[in-house]
Amino acid sequence: MYLTQGLHRSLQQRPNDIAVRFQGKGLTFAEYGERVARLAGALRALGVGAGERVAMYSLNSARYLEYFLAVPWAGAVLNPVNTRWSTAEVLYSFDDSETVVMIVDDTFKEAGAKVAAASRSLRHVIYAGDGDTPQGMLNYETLIAEHAPVEDAYRQGDDLAGVFYTGGTTGFPKGVMLSHVNLLWSASSSLMVGLGGDARYLHAMPMFHLADYACFVALTVSGGRHVVIPGVDLEAILRLISEERITDIMLAPTIIHMLLGWMDQHPDETAAFDLSSLKMLTYGASPMTPGLMARLRDVFPAISFMQAYGMTELSPVATQLLPQQHTQAFVENRRISSVGRAAPTVEVRIVDPEGREMPRGTPGEIAVRGPNVMLGYWNKPEATAEAIRNGWMHTGDGGYMDDEGYIFLVDRLKDMIISGGENVYSAEVENALSSHPAIAQSAVIGIPDEKWGEAVHAIIVLKPGQTTTLESVQAHCRERIAGYKCPRSIEFRESLPLSGVGKVLKYQLREEFRKKSG
């Protein structure tokens, strides 16, 4: 199996069907395939060798879809950049993975130039924007025009397909190595529910995220149509559902809430949209409430719901709460609050620290085995060995399983905060805080937030005689980590509660915060 197989099949079966719609323009599969094979030719001509890493630093675009297939077609490996990261984080991921080529768009050409200037590994920067090509960069369209299509390298099977960087707990991201087989088996779980050849999927969430990329993989297998929005834009989501007859979409819970909020504020515009085509909304990170389902069914009359839980290391799907499990019965038995059950190609267990399975109803760590488990962390054999033991990926997520296999998340063993659908590891924020001149010690927790699900909150112990402000702390962090990882609120304490072995008792801090907030 290989990621480009679906493109070959679509070229055979539907060359004149529309593959991609972006900013009012369409590309047929024949045109898409031609551009992919030419871009692959350009990458090879630039000296990109088998298995070398090629990054994309860009908002969503039709060119992003070309990048996704041209890289394996050329025999190379993907490294899609998290656009919310700081330059330091992007640079780290490039030099860590020895990325040799970066493609940048107009939005990230300056940030990209900074990274390129500092990177030890980058050999070429390709400008995939629509203005003048910046000094020292190659032009994307010129490369496509000047290079003949090459034959597919047929990179496949257990070959590395991409290095997908994910927020690390140790202050720097880890590169998750996923193979072609990893990604295609994970996609098969989605294809058993939706995203078939008749689907029209709206890429409304960032494409660098594995959640959206997994939908891209499934759609490539089935030959469905991609419709693309550059970035999250509430009005554009609704307009494109209406105009492009979108059938499938994936949205973070925060965006779902914001979307309904926008509709409340714009009743006339909303009434003008035809939202009857939307058949499937895939979501994750937090459960659907009965009220939310009712509101969405009111707005999208044909809608079904699918919850997926997983992580980059699982390519990413581990469990699914299926459309037929979003009923009143599932509200009453509370399984609507679960993350569903093991997907059709994986096994899930709740285990104790020694890897022994826990009895049903007893919390432990969620462990997953299957063809979707990553090859490992790039250049981190020890972290890999710690995560994957006896073939089981230890997710670090705490949960319990009921008597029919439904899994409920009870804690975040790795101390992760989910803010606006993004994972924030406390340790990373604490790491950034530790270099602030006034801060002696800190503990970062997630606190409930109406808009973001959770918000990053820092409890700070000052150095003797020092003071600081939220503004100063945020400014300090913003230089070191992505904006969404920076604390939104802080509090000061004399000391932090510690366990016998000197570990900060986060649980206690969360409890105290909850009591304080009533």
Place this chain on the structure above:
Amino acid sequence: MYLTQGLHRSLQQRPNDIAVRFQGKGLTFAEYGERVARLAGALRALGVGAGERVAMYSLNSARYLEYFLAVPWAGAVLNPVNTRWSTAEVLYSFDDSETVVMIVDDTFKEAGAKVAAASRSLRHVIYAGDGDTPQGMLNYETLIAEHAPVEDAYRQGDDLAGVFYTGGTTGFPKGVMLSHVNLLWSASSSLMVGLGGDARYLHAMPMFHLADYACFVALTVSGGRHVVIPGVDLEAILRLISEERITDIMLAPTIIHMLLGWMDQHPDETAAFDLSSLKMLTYGASPMTPGLMARLRDVFPAISFMQAYGMTELSPVATQLLPQQHTQAFVENRRISSVGRAAPTVEVRIVDPEGREMPRGTPGEIAVRGPNVMLGYWNKPEATAEAIRNGWMHTGDGGYMDDEGYIFLVDRLKDMIISGGENVYSAEVENALSSHPAIAQSAVIGIPDEKWGEAVHAIIVLKPGQTTTLESVQAHCRERIAGYKCPRSIEFRESLPLSGVGKVLKYQLREEFRKKSG
């Protein structure tokens, strides 16, 4: 990936759901799993080693379903016996594959005993019947009762899962080696269309056939329910659809015709059945006609159609004509007569003898590439190298592809006759005829037959001064090959039309027969 993974998932998610229904009795997944793990324990206790072959010589039964999973659970390899074969053919397949254990039912205990007496490889015979255990055999239920459940051997991935014998062109069958990955990828294509966790599938066709076994694999992945009929029984098919609320079924075209015929003859019984649950009929081997679809829709109001084309060597799915492709538009554009397009996990090409792709509309040989292509033929490296070239399985079937990838079969390059849904290779029948004392030379062709699709017809050149009869020819063949492979009609000629290099011109013989029959 491994074949027993789905059982583990069902044991976790639905232990108390009914997994199997057979002869009025049900087995929950917990009971099914327990019996599988005990039978696996018995096989290991009998000395069955990792990768050794275990045969099942039986009509369809609940025990057949246990065999399918206990063998991989024990770490061994399947060899399901074609029950229509002669003793000589079964014996050949056992000794060729070095099968060490055979399970027989009441129907095949005598034939099995004959094979066991002559086999060089068999070490044990297990009697899975309901009468007294024959001399020299072990009792299936006693083995299950006396052996504790063992842990799954987790045989997986590219490991050999089964040796599936298929009629050969050289007089003896060939063992097709399929891996766990082969079978599971092929099943994923079916799972994108049906056979989900809510399915109730009726095993109405023989389970030894890969067509039915592939449905078993898909259903095991999803956790759907198996309902079993011992052998083809028209009244039982309809009764069980009604009583068991069957949703999915696979039927050979001959059986579909016979079923409708039975209903015509039994209007009162038919009217008493509730046939509203049947959602999907999978078929193959010959196309659906508009009249047949209309009749079936009349009888089964919720029915959809799915055509699959493939072969044992392809685990078995290569192409699919999907439910949404069984419309009036597909009747009008004649694509209803195609075998559909490449399934979602495979690639199909039409090639010339040098492997070069033919232009659309030009006939050539159908070649298939994907994770479903067999590991090879057992002990036949040369035949394997001839069949699989550059990763492409050369099917031997002739066909052409239209401009949207639909494939039309135009000939059978390997000279195969399809009679009652069974493949009959002319060469095999000619081989049997060659030892008849009166026959100098023969050529076997398929001739149109209302009931069987095609019937086996032999054109015979007698030895000087000799005569023979249809009865004598049939009796001679029946000792050597399966009954359905024996000629149903014969004709005598002075000589056979030969090509320049001495090959019998079958095409000419078929033409002459057609003209003669008007």
